[in-house]
Amino acid sequence: MIPAALRYVRAGSVEEALAALVEPDAKALAGGQSLVSVMKLRLARPALVVDISRLELAGIETADGELRVGALTTWADLAGSAELRRPALAAISECAAGIGDLQVRNRGTIGGSLAHADPASDMPAVLLALGASVALKSAAAERMVETREFFLGPFTTALAPGELLTGVVVPLPAAGSGSAYASVEHPASGFALAGAAALVSPDGSSSVAVTGIGSTPFLLEAEPGEALAAAEVFGDRFAPAGYRRHLAEVVVERALASAGARTKEDA
Amino acid sequence: MREALSLVVNGERRSLEVEARTLLVHALRDSLGLTGTHVGCDTSQCGACTVLLDGAAVKSCTLLALQAEGAEVTTIEGFAPDGELHPIQRAFVEHHGLQCGFCTPGMILTAADLLARDPDPSDETIRHALRGNLCRCTGYQPIVEAIRAAAEAPA
Numbered sequence: 449m450i451p452a453a454l455r456y457v458r459a460g461s462v463e464e465a466l467a468a469l470v471e472p473d474a475k476a477l478a479g480g481q482s483l484v485s486v487m488k489l490r491l492a493r494p495a496l497v498v499d500i501s502r503l504e505l506a507g508i509e510t511a512d513g514e515l516r517v518g519a520l521t522t523w524a525d526l527a528g529s530a531e532l533r534r535p536a537l538a539a540i541s542e543c544a545a546g547i548g549d550l551q552v553r554n555r556g557t558i559g560g561s562l563a564h565a566d567p568a569s570d571m572p573a574v575l576l577a578l579g580a581s582v583a584l585k586s587a588a589a590e591r592m593v594e595t596r597e598f599f600l601g602p603f604t605t606a607l608a609p610g611e612l613l614t615g616v617v618v619p620l621p622a623a624g625s626g627s628a629y630a631s632v633e634h635p636a637s638g639f640a641l642a643g644a645a646a647l648v649s650p651d652g653s654s655s656v657a658v659t660g661i662g663s664t665p666f667l668l669e670a671e672p673g674e675a676l677a678a679a680e681v682f683g684d685r686f687a688p689a690g691y692r693r694h695l696a697e698v699v700v701e702r703a704l705a706s707a708g709a710r711t712k713e714d715a
Numbered sequence: 716m717r718e719a720l721s722l723v724v725n726g727e728r729r730s731l732e733v734e735a736r737t738l739l740v741h742a743l744r745d746s747l748g749l750t751g752t753h754v755g756c757d758t759s760q761c762g763a764c765t766v767l768l769d770g771a772a773v774k775s776c777t778l779l780a781l782q783a784e785g786a787e788v789t790t791i792e793g794f795a796p797d798g799e800l801h802p803i804q805r806a807f808v809e810h811h812g813l814q815c816g817f818c819t820p821g822m823i824l825t826a827a828d829l830l831a832r833d834p835d836p837s838d839e840t841i842r843h844a845l846r847g848n849l850c851r852c853t854g855y856q857p858i859v860e861a862i863r864a865a866a867e868a869p870a
Binding site for chain 2: 449450452453456488489524552
């Protein structure tokens with residue numbers, strides 16, 4: 449399997465990338481772990497591939513009450529980051545360490561995965577629970593979009609034509625918070641049949657998001673049991689809706705328990 | 716249309732021309748004749764096509780060749796100096812870490828990435844690292860033992 453014929457340009461700067469992405473059939477290519485796979489299956493046939501992987505958009509830093517993660521930061525970077533050992537942020541590294549496999553984590557980037565927006569991808573649940581936003585840049589402007597407004601449907605996001613996702617911003621949780629990610633994976637694909645992320649605050653309140661069970665990852669707006677009972681859950685031959693809903697209840701419970709235990713370790 | 720590609724493969728600078736859509740694994744096998752890198756599943760599952768790209772294990776079936784411009788690629792052919800076996804290769808021989816051998820180049824290069832990062836991995840860590848490498852002879856137990864032995868072998 450090889451991709452359909454395409455033109456390729458290696459962007460030397462964000463400006464160059466944005467100028468190239470103006471072409472209607474252009475796609476940004478970062479690590480390629482989602483995009484190249486769907487190009488080989490001919491599910492995606494971009495006329496122009498804009499390789500952004502050499503841009504300086506990788507890195508993890510904490511400043512002004514925010515955690516900033518560059519779009520080209522790989523899963524391996526996130527899994528090994530000292531910055532993310534803090535129990536309040538542990539869901540991010542815990543989730544990244546379980547994505548794909550070693551080779552995929554070496555190449556796959558957080559920005560590429562978010563822009564691809566597979567409804568069963570893991571990290572969106574974590575970013576939703578942590579209240580994160582994504583930075584979207586076009587030739588004309590830059591805007592921040594909350595992750596809860598970003599995922600519109602399967603493989604569909606708020607990214608407008610010509611826009612590039614340049615980074616993720618997570619508001620730092622209060623001291624004494626804990627976060628966790630738990631999932632049950634499809635044994636062959638490794639994608640979540642149901643995944644849940646939880647952020648537990650020092651006062652015991654929590655924010656919980658799930659992935660793999662609906663058309664997009666989503667935040668639970670009510671008490672988890674109630675929210676999951678009311679949620680529109682997707683089913684297929686691997687996991688019918690009822691089973692998937694049950695798995696979601698289980699992983700939500702696990703994520704909450706683990707995040708709750710971590711609140712005691714966070715300073 | 717063909718594009719120029721220049722990269723270092725197994726320590727040697729190579730310049731070639733590829734179509735923009737050419738995958739790295741095909742550039743290595745078909746243009747450079749390095750057929751030790753295998754195509755198994757072709758869908759990024761099996762890891763038989765694993766090579767080291769600037770030292771990191773990657774699946775060369777899921778990379779455009781042009782993405783490797785300027786990079787250092789190590790395939791199984793260049794993993795050990797001429798005429799010798801790398802300690803990981805020796806451990807695979809000694810511990811029967813292969814049966815048909817199809818998955819072996821990918822297993823060995825993935826193990827190289829793991830051991831570079833974690834010189835003393837637990838069996839659980841080894842198994843987690845091999846998640847993206849399938850062996851259809853079901854030889855996982857001796858593969859894990861071989862990697863464990865390579866970790867313990869004197870360098």
